[in-house]
Amino acid sequence: MENLIQFNPNMISLALPILLLVFITLWLRNFARRNPFPPGPKGLPLIGNLLSMKTLTHRSLAELAEVYGGLCHLKMGQLHMVAVSTPEMARQVLQTQDNLFANRPATVAIRYLTYDRSDMAFAHYGPFWRQMRKICVTKVFSRKRAESWASVREEIGSFLKNVDARIGSSHVNLGEMVLGLTRDITYRAAFGSKSEEGQEEFLRIMQVFSKLFGEFNVVDFMPWLGWINYQVGDLNKRLDRARRSLDVFIDKIIDDHLEKKRNRKNSDGFEDDMVDELMEFYDENGGKSDLGSAMRITRDNIKALIMDVMFGGTETVASSIEWAMAELMKSWEDLTKLQQELADVVGLDRNVHESDLDKLTYLKCVVKETLRLHPPIPLLLHETATDTVVDGFKIPARARVMINSWAIGRDKNAWDDPNTFKPSRFLEGGAPDFQGSNFEFIPFGSGRRSCPGMQLGLYALELTVANLCHCFNWTLPDGMKASELDMNDVFGLTAPRAVQLVAIPSRRLTRLI
Template structure:
C-alpha cells in the first residue's frame, strides 16, 4: 500500500521542484568549449606551449571559451572586446588571483604583492611598492644607476667588437638587469656574498612548471611530481639569503645611527625596514603592519618580477630587429637624427624617439613577457550571456590577441612597427588590443620602470652598434623558439657580432657612489 502524502507536503514539494526547474531554465549556459574527460578535464590537451594550443581552440569555440583544468573551471579569453568586459567593466569581480602552491611557498603564504588575494592587505602592499620603488619620481631617481650599469655593458660589447668576437646578448642583457635591480632593491652588487640570482632563476623555473596539485588538489598529499619537496627546500635557501641581507642592512643602519652618520642613499630594503612594525594604513580596520616576513615577500616579488620580464622583452625586441634589417636601419636613422653620433642615448631622449616607441609596442604585441593575464572570479556572474561560476580561473590569452588578424590585419604575424603610426595605442591598460602590463586593479604597477628600462637598453645597443648574426647566418635562420613558464623567453641564447658605430667611445661619467 502506497503511503499517503499530506496535501501540504505535496504542495511544498511541487513549489520547490518548480523553482529548481525554473532556475535551471533561467540560468545561462557556460561558455562553449571542447568535451572534457574525467578527472583531468582538459589538462591533457595543453601541451608544452599552452598559449598556442588555446589560441587554436579559440578559433573553433570562440573568444570566450570554457575549459576544466582538473577540478578547476577555467575561462579562456581571446579577444580585446571580451577582455575589456572582464578586466574593466567587471574588474572588481576578477580582481583576485588563483592561489598556486608555488606562490604559497615563494611568497611566504601569499604575503607578497603579486599573488596576494584581493583585499585590504593587497591594496596596502601595492601602495607601499608603488610609492617607495615604482612611482615616476622613484624611477627617475635611479636614472644615474641605469646609465652607469648600461655604460659598463656598452664598453664590454665595444671591446668584443674590437676583437671581432661573437657576443652572447642574452648574458649581457641579464647581467645589466641584475646589476640595476640588485642596487635599486638591495643596495649592493650582484656578487656580494651571496648568489640570490641563481636561487631566483631556479625559483622561476620551478614556479613555471606544471603542478598537478594546483588542478587536482586531492592529489596534493601524494606530491607525485616531488615539486612540494623542491618548493620547501628552495624557499628555505632563499629565506636564509634574504635574512642575511636584512641583517646586513640593520647592522649598517645601526652603526650609522650610533656614529651619528647618515646611512647613504636608502634602497628599497632600507625603506621597508624603516617602516617595520608600523601600520601599513592607519585607517585599515584589520591593522596590518609590516613585519619581517612581509619585507621578505615584497623584496622577493620585486626582484623576481624585474629580473625576468624586462630581460625577456629586450631580447625578443633585439631578436626581431636582427631578423628585420629594414626596421633596424630605420631605428638607427632615428637615433642618428635625434641623439647624434657623438653621445650615448640618455633617458631624456626617449620621449623624442617615436619609432623606438613603435618598435617596443610591436615587440610586446608579438612577444608579451607573460602570455596570460590570470584572474579568479570572486562570485558567480553572467557575462556575454554566459554563466561564470565563482572561483573560476580566468586566462586572458595576450599571445592570441596580439596575433589576431581581426585586430591587427592580415600581416599580424609580421614584425611591422609602422602599424602603430596612425594607431594611438596606450600600453597602460586602456586599449585592450595591447595590454602587456595587464589592466585594472591588478595591472602591473611597474610599467613606468619596465618601459624606461626596455627602451633604454634596446636603443643603446642599436645606437652604439651595428649587429650581424654569426657564422654567415641569414635573418630568416634565426631560431625564434620559445619556452613556457612564468615568462616566455627564447629557448636559445641570442648571439650576434657587433661593430661599433659611434664616432668615438666616450668616457662614461660615473655618478658618485
C-alpha cells in the same frame, strides 16, 4: 471529516523549506540552460581536459580560439579554466567586470613560497592587496624613484663596455648578456650591493623558486588525490628547503638594514635601496611604521615583495630587450630608421641619456611593436571571486581565467597584417597605446591588476635598446640571412626566445661615454 482538514501550522513550517529547495533547484537548472559554460574541447570523465594541461601554451590557446571563439572553457579535474583571446572578451573581463576578476589564482607551491600570498602579485583583491600595491606604487616602483636610480644607468654603462670589449671576437651571445644585465640591475636596486657578494646564491634561490612555481602538481586540480599522490611528499620537502634558504638569505639582509637604520642618524653616507624603502613600513617590535601610518608589513611581506620584484624585473625585461633586437636584426630597414633617428637626436659623439628618450619617436614605436608581438607575460592569470556571466556564458567562482595577451596582440580583426613587425603602425593617428584602455594592446594587463612596475620596465627596456642600436652596428654570424633568424619562443611565465640571440657588434660611435 472536519478533523482531517483541520488547519495545522506545523505542516506549513515543514512544507516551506521543501518548496524553497524545489524552487532553487528548478531555478538553477533553468539558469544552467540559459547560461551554459563557454564552448571548448570535450574532456574525459572525472579528469576533463587534464591530459592536455602541459600543452596549453599561448599558441595552442590561440588555436583553440580559432575553433571555439574568444571565450573558451576547459575543465582540468575539478578546476574550471577559461581562455580569453579577443579584445572584446578582454574588455568584458578587465573593464566591465573588473572587480569580479581581480583575484589571482595560486597553486599549492605558490601559496607556500609567497608566505601564504603575503606579496602583491598573488594576493587576492581586497584591503591587504590595496595596501601592498600602494606601498609598491608610492615607493618601490614610483617614477620619482626611477629617476634617482643611478644604478640603472651605471649598470647599462658597464654592460655597454662589456659589449665593446668583445668587438673583434667571433660573436656575442646577446640574450645571455642582456639577462645578466637585468639581474644586475634588479639585484643592486633591491639590495644596494655594488659587489657580487651573495648574488650567485640569490640567483640559485630564484632558479629553484622558478622551477617550483611552474611544476605540475595534480593536487592543484584534484585536491582529493593528495593522500595517494607520491609526488606530494617530495614536493613538500623541496618547497620547505627552498623557503628556508630564502629565509636565511633575506633575514640577514633585513638585519643588516636594521643596523644601518640605527646608524643612519650618525652618518649621511647611506644610499637607499628597495629594502630601505620597505623598511619604512616595518617595525621589528610590531609597532607603527616610521611614517606613523596604519600601514605595517612583516618580514614575510618584505621577502615576498622582493621575490615579486626580482621575478617581475629580470626575465620579463631581458626577454623584451632580446626580442626587440631580434626583430630589428630581422628587419634591417627598421633598424636603419631607428639608427638614423638616434644620430639626428643624440649625435654620434655620446651614448643615449635618459633625457633623450622622450624625443625618440621611432624608438617608442619599435618598443610598442615588440610588446605587441611579444608581450612580457603571454598569459595574464586572473580568478573569479563569484559566479558571473560573460557574453551569455557562465563563469563559476574560483575559475582560473587566462587573458591571452599574445593572441590579442595578433588579433586579425584588430590589427592589419598582425604577424608582421611594423613599428610604423604606431605613427598613425589614433594608434592604440598600452596604458590599459585599448584592449587590443594589453602587454601590461589592464584594470586593477595591471602591472605596477610598467614605467620602470619601460625605462630599462628603452634605454638599453636605444644604446645597443646607437653605440653599435650589428650583423648576424656565419653569413646568416635575416630571413633565417629563428623567431620561435619557449612558453613559461614569460615567453623568451627558443634560441638565444647571437650577433656580431662593431663600434658605431667614436667613443662610449
